[in-house]
Amino acid sequence: MKKSRFSKLVFFLTLVFLFMPLFVLAVYAFNESKNMLWTGFSLVWFERLFTGSRNIWRAFWNSILIALTSAATATVLGSLGAIGINWYNFKLKKYVQTVSLLPLVLPEIIIGVSMLIFFVGIDLHLGLLRIYIAHTTFNLPFVLLVVISRLDEFDFSIIEAARDLGAREHQTLLRIIIPMAMPGIISAFLIAVTMSLEDFVITSFVSGPGSSTLPVHIYSMIRTGVSPVVNALSVVLLGGTICLVFLMRPFFKYIAHE
Amino acid sequence: MNGSDVKIEGIDKHFGDFHALRNVNIHIQGGEFFSLLGPSGCGKTTLLRILAGFESPAAGLVRINGRNILPLPPNKRHTNMIFQNYALFPHLTVFENVAFPLRLKKLGRREIDAKVEEYLALTKLAGQEYKKPAQLSGGQKQRVAIARALVNGPEVLLLDEPLSALDAKLRQHMLIELDTIHDKTGITFIYVTHDQQEALSVSDHIAVMNEGRIVQVGNPTEIYESPADVFVANFIGEANLFHGTIASVEGEMVSVEVKNMGILKVTMEPGDLEGMRDFQPGKQASITVRPEKINIALEKPPDLLQDVFNAFPCVVDEVIYNGFQSKFFVKLSGTGGNGNSAIKAFKQHMSYYSAGPEINWKDRVWVWWKADDAYLVEVHDA
Numbered sequence: 001m002k003k004s005r006f007s008k009l010v011f012f013l014t015l016v017f018l019f020m021p022l023f024v025l026a027v028y029a030f031n032e033s034k035n036m037l038w039t040g041f042s043l044v045w046f047e048r049l050f051t052g053s054r055n056i057w058r059a060f061w062n063s064i065l066i067a068l069t070s071a072a073t074a075t076v077l078g079s080l081g082a083i084g085i086n087w088y089n090f091k092l093k094k095y096v097q098t099v100s101l102l103p104l105v106l107p108e109i110i111i112g113v114s115m116l117i118f119f120v121g122i123d124l125h126l127g128l129l130r131i132y133i134a135h136t137t138f139n140l141p142f143v144l145l146v147v148i149s150r151l152d153e154f155d156f157s158i159i160e161a162a163r164d165l166g167a168r169e170h171q172t173l174l175r176i177i178i179p180m181a182m183p184g185i186i187s188a189f190l191i192a193v194t195m196s197l198e199d200f201v202i203t204s205f206v207s208g209p210g211s212s213t214l215p216v217h218i219y220s221m222i223r224t225g226v227s228p229v230v231n232a233l234s235v236v237l238l239g240g241t242i243c244l245v246f247l248m249r250p251f252f253k254y255i256a257h258e
Numbered sequence: 259m260n261g262s263d264v265k266i267e268g269i270d271k272h273f274g275d276f277h278a279l280r281n282v283n284i285h286i287q288g289g290e291f292f293s294l295l296g297p298s299g300c301g302k303t304t305l306l307r308i309l310a311g312f313e314s315p316a317a318g319l320v321r322i323n324g325r326n327i328l329p330l331p332p333n334k335r336h337t338n339m340i341f342q343n344y345a346l347f348p349h350l351t352v353f354e355n356v357a358f359p360l361r362l363k364k365l366g367r368r369e370i371d372a373k374v375e376e377y378l379a380l381t382k383l384a385g386q387e388y389k390k391p392a393q394l395s396g397g398q399k400q401r402v403a404i405a406r407a408l409v410n411g412p413e414v415l416l417l418d419e420p421l422s423a424l425d426a427k428l429r430q431h432m433l434i435e436l437d438t439i440h441d442k443t444g445i446t447f448i449y450v451t452h453d454q455q456e457a458l459s460v461s462d463h464i465a466v467m468n469e470g471r472i473v474q475v476g477n478p479t480e481i482y483e484s485p486a487d488v489f490v491a492n493f494i495g496e497a498n499l500f501h502g503t504i505a506s507v508e509g510e511m512v513s514v515e516v517k518n519m520g521i522l523k524v525t526m527e528p529g530d531l532e533g534m535r536d537f538q539p540g541k542q543a544s545i546t547v548r549p550e551k552i553n554i555a556l557e558k559p560p561d562l563l564q565d566v567f568n569a570f571p572c573v574v575d576e577v578i579y580n581g582f583q584s585k586f587f588v589k590l591s592g593t594g595g596n597g598n599s600a601i602k603a604f605k606q607h608m609s610y611y612s613a614g615p616e617i618n619w620k621d622r623v624w625v626w627w628k629a630d631d632a633y634l635v636e637v638h639d640a
Contacts, residue, residue, distance in 0.1 A: 154348070160312055161345035163332040165359040165410065175358075179349045 026238065029231035045232040053229060059217035062128065063197055066213060070135035071192035077136075078143025079185050083177055085144070086151040087159060104141045111138060112205035119206060127211025134206045135199065139192040146191060150184025151177075261289030261446035262323045262336075262413035264309070269318035271304055271470075278304045279315065280470040286463070288323075291440050291447045293457040296467035297493065302450045305467075306416050309448065310339045322413060338407035339416040343423065344399045346391040352378070352402050353387040359410040377405040380439065397428050404439065414446045421456065433460055454494045458482060466490050482548075484527060484633065491546040491635050498552070498601055500545045503640065507537050511565070512634060514543045518590060518599045522568050523629035536637045544636040551631040552603035554586050556615055558624040569626035572601065574619055582607060586617065588625060601625055 032042035049056065084090075085097050103111060115134045124130060158180070162172040178185075200215040207216055218230055264286040271279040279301045286292045294302040307313045309320060311332035319326050327335050338359075347355050353374055360370045378384050381401040391399055400420060407415060420436070421429045437460045440447050451457050457464050458478040465475045466486075474486035485491035488499060502516035510526045524545050526537065537543075553559075562569050572588035583606050590599040603625050617623055 155343055155345060157341045157343060157345040158347060160310075160332070161339070161341060161406075162347070162358070163312075164310055164337075164339045165406065166333045166362045167358075168333055171362060175362075176347055180347070182349075 022238065025231055026235050029228060029235045031228060034228060045228040046236075048229050049232045049236070056214075056217060056221075056229070056233060059212050059214045062131075062211065063213040063215075066128065066131050066135055067193045067196040070132050070139060070196050071189050073132075073136045074139035074143050074192050075185060075189040078140045078188060079147045079178075079181065081140070082144050082147035082151060083173070083181065086148055087156065087177065100144055101141050103138055104145065108138075108199075108201040112202040115202060116205040125208065127206075127208030130206040130208070131203055131211065131213060134202050135196045138199070138202060139195055142191055142195060143188040146188040147181055147184045150181050154180060261287075261444050263288045263321075264292075264414055264446060264448070265319075265321040265324075266305070266309075267319040267321070269305065269308060269315045269320070271301070271308065271313065271315045278470055279308075282318070282470075282472055284465055284472060284475065286446060286448065289444050289446055290462045291437070291449065291460055293449045293451060293461040293464045294467060295451055295454060295457040295464050295494075298452055300467040301470040302452075302467050303418055306339070306418055306448065306450045309414070310337055310416050311335050336413040337416055338410055338412040338414075339418060340400075340403050340407050340420045342419045344391075344403040346399055346402055346406075348391050351388050351390055352383060352394070355391070355402055356405045356409050358406065363410075373409055374405075377409045380408070380442070381405040382435075396424050397432060400424065400432060404436070408439070408443065408445070412445060414448060417447060417449045419451055420449075421451075422453075429456070436460065458494070466493065468493075485546065485635055487636050488544050488546075491544075491633075496549050496602060496604075497546040498549060499635075500547070502543060502545070504537060504539050504541045504543050504637070506539055511629060512537055512543070514545060514634075516545075519570065522632065523565060524632040524634050525629045526634060537634075540640060541637050542640050543634055545632050546635045547627055547632045549585070549602040549604040550583075550606065552601065552625050552627045554588070554603040554605060554617065554623055554625050556617060556621060556623055559626070562626060566629050567626050568629065568632070569624060570601070572623050572625050574617060574621045574623055575600070577617070577619055584617075586623075588623060591622065 028036065029045055030041050030043070031038055032044065033039040081100065085093065085100070090096075111134075115130075115137070119125075119130050119133075158176065159172060162176045167175065198215060199213075200219065203213050204216050204219070207213065212220065218233070221227060221230060264284075266282055266284040266286075269279050269282040271277075282301075282305060284292075294305060296302045304313060308315050308328075311327075311330065314328065320328055322336070327337075347358065350358065356374045356377060357370050360373055365373075374387075375384070378387065381404050383398065383401050383405060386394065386398060386402075391402065394402065403420070417436075421432055424432060433456055436447075440460075449457070449461065458481070461478055463475060463477055464481050466473045466481060466489075468489050474481060474490050476484075481490065482494055485494060485497075491497045491499065500514070500516050500519065500522055502514040502519075502522065505513045505515045505521060507513075512524050512526060514522045514524060516522050522545055558569065558571070571591045573591055574586055574588050576585075576587040578585040578587075583604050586603045586605065588601050588603065590601070
C-alpha cells in the first residue's frame with residue numbers, strides 16, 4: 001500500500017518536473033501584459049502572431065521545407081548505406097562503419113563551424129541550400145544507425161534464399177531487403193524530420209540573412225527582448241505536435257510491432 | 259525421374275588457414291536421397307553451399323547432368339536450398355513466399371495461383387495462405403520453406419539440417435513427410451545432417467565426412483554394419499571398440515589378443531578375404547561390436563562354442579531403462595572399467611514379461627557375442 005503511494009508520488013513529481021515549464025509558458029501566452037506580471041486573460045499575442053508576424057511564418061515554412069527534404073535525402077542515402085554496410089562485404093568495411101557513425105558523438109558546434117568554413121571555402125551563399133546540405137549530413141548517421149539495427153534482426157540467409165530462388169541482385173534489393181527494412185526506414189525518416197526541425201546550433205552557423213529556420217528565428221527574436229508572441233507560437237506548436245502524435249499513434253504501433 | 263545426376267570432382271576449399279574441404283569426390287545418382295553426414299565443422303554445409311553457389315571452391319568441379327555449374331551465380335542454378343532456419347521472407351504471406359520464385363519468372367496470374375496451390379497442398383499447407391511466417395509453428399515454417407524450394411521445379415534440392423530446429427517427435431514426422439515428398443517428386447535430394455538416425459532412416463546413400471574429407475560412401479546398412487574406420491564406427495550409432503594385436507588367422511576366423519580380455523574371435527567379411535595379406539599376425543587391429551548384438555545374462559549359457567563365441571564375466575556398472583530397451587554398462591570382472599574393459603550391451607524388451615530374472619546394478623553377469631557379429635574395422639602395422 002505504502003509502496004504504491006510512494007510510486008504514485010514519484011510519478012506525479014516527474015510529471016510536474018517535466019511539464020511545469022511548458023505549462024508556465026502556455027499560461028503566459030494568454031497574459032495581457034508584456035512582462036511576467038499577470039494582468040488579465042487576452043488573445044492579443046495570438047492575434048499578433050497570425051496577423052503581424054510574416055517573418056515567423058516564413059521561418060516556419062523554411063523549417064518544414066528543409067526538414068522534409070533533408071530527411072528524405074538522408075533517409076534514401078542512409079538506408080542504402082545501411083544495406084551496403086550490413087549486407088555486402090568490401091574492403092575497409094569496418095572503418096567505413098565507424099567513420100560514418102562518428103558525427104553522432106562529435107559536438108554539434110564542431111560540425112557547425114566546419115560546415116560554415118566549408119561553405120565559405122566553396123563559395124556557396126544560398127542560405128537554404130546550405131541548411132539543407134547541413135541537415136542532410138547530420139541526419140545521415142542517425143538513419144544509418146536506425147536502419148542497421150533493423151537489418152541486424154534478419155538473418156543473412158534470407159538474402160541467400162532470395163538469390164537461390166532466382167532473384168537477381170536488384171530484385172533482391174527491391175523485393176526483399178527494402179520491404180523488410182521499411183519499418184526501420186520510416187522511423188529513421190521520422191527521427192530525421194524531428195532532428196532537422198529542432199536543430200539550432202548547426203543551423204545558426206550556416207544560415208544566412210533571410211534564410212533562418214524557426215528555432216534560429218525565435219532565438220534572434222528573444223535577443224531583442226522577450227515577446228509573448230513567442231509564447232503564443234509555442235502554444236500553437238505544442239498543440240500541433242500533440243495533435244500529430246495522436247494522429248500518428250496507430251502508425252507508431254505498426255512500427256513497434258513489426 | 260526429374261532428378262539430376264550430380265558429380266562432385268576434386269573439390270577443395272579453404273577459409274583462411276582452415277582447410278574446410280580436401281579433395282572431395284562424390285557421385286550422386288539422379289533421384290537419390292543422398293545424405294552428407296558428419297560432426298559440426300566437418301565441411302558438409304560448406305559443400306552444400308558450394309552446390310548452391312554461395313561459396314566457390316579453390317579447386318574442383320561440380321557437374322549436374324554433365325554440365326559444370328560452378329561458373330553460374332545462385333539464381334541461375336537449377337538447385338534450390340532449404341535453410342536451417344527456414345529463411346522465410348518475414349514481410350510476405352505464406353502464399354507470396356511460395357509465389358516469390360514464380361513472380362520473378364513473370365508467370366501469368368492463373369499459372370502462379372495453380373502452382374502455389376499445388377505445392378501448398380503437397381506440403382499440407384492449404385488454408386494457411388494468408389498468414390505471415392511469424393504466425394506459423396516451426397513445422398509449418400518448414401513446410402513453407404519446402405513448398406517454396408520445390409515450386410520452381412529444381413533438378414536438385416539441397417537441405418541444410420532442415421529439421422534441427424524442430425522437437426524430436428515433429429522431426430520424426432517431418433522426416434517421413436520429406437521422404438514421401440521425395441518419392442512423389444523424384445528430385446535428387448542432398449541432405450546435410452549431423453544426426454545419424456535421420457541419415458540412416460531415409461537415405462539411399464550416405465557420405466560420412468570428417469575434417470573436410472569423405473570417409474565413407476555407402477548405403478545405410480553398409481555404413482552401420484561395415485564402417486570404414488574407427489571414426490565412422492563411433493560416429494554412427496553406438497559401438498564397443500576393442501584394440502589389440504592379431505594373434506592368428508585361420509580361414510576367415512581372426513583371433514585378436516586384447517589387453518585385459520584375452521583372445522577375441524572375429525569373422526572376416528567375404529570382401530576382406532581378398533585383402534588377406536593385411537591380416538597378418540602381429541598387426542594392430544580394431545574391432546567393433548554393436549551393443550545390441552551383445553547378449554547379457556546373470557548366468558553363463560552352457561552351450562557356447564569356444565571358437566565362435568566371445569564370452570566374458572562382468573559386473574554391471576550402470577543400467578539405463580529406456581522403455582523399449584535397457585542399456586547396460588558393464589566392466590570386466592577384476593578390472594577398473596577403463597579402455598577395453600568397459601562394454602555396452604543393449605537389450606530390447608521384446609515382450610511384456612521379461613525373459614529371465616531382472617539384471618540390476620552391481621550384479622555379476624555374463625556378456626557374450628558371436629564372432630560373426632564383431633567387425634574388424636581397422637588393421638594397421640604395429
